[in-house]
Amino acid sequence: MRLLLDSHAFLWAITQPSQLAAAARRAIEETENECFVSIASLWEMAIKSSRGKLSLPSNYSDGIEHLGAALLPITIGHVRRVQMLPFHHRDPFDRMLIAQAMEEGLMLMSRDRHVKLYGVPVLQA
Secondary structure (H helix, E strand, O other), X not given: OEEEEOHHHHHHHHHOHXXXXXXXXXXXXXXXXXXXXXXXHHHHHHHHHHOOOOOOOOOHHHHHXXXXXXXXXXXXXXXXXXXXXXXXXXXXXXXXXXXXXXXXOOEEEEOOOOHHHHOOOEEEO
């Protein structure tokens, strides 16, 4: 299974794994699965942290390696996909994650109810 962790799923995985659904925890722990964290998620968390809306551990980006995940960059294909998405969801970071999941054939780990409206495979975070 190839998984893209939504921002909240990534934060829970590294700071409060008990907040994740049992299936989500197992999927992250399963070494045969490939896990990805988008640069868009790190960007979103940095913005929220700088605005005082999110408290981040100082080494939060180290969590990617700790989880055995890979960092997913934003490509022009991802940007083009965002442009084609209907506006079921207005959050630009979530729209990018949806586009990345579509373009890369990834299952998105999320609790965001809007994600399913795009037909992207979702694993409940």
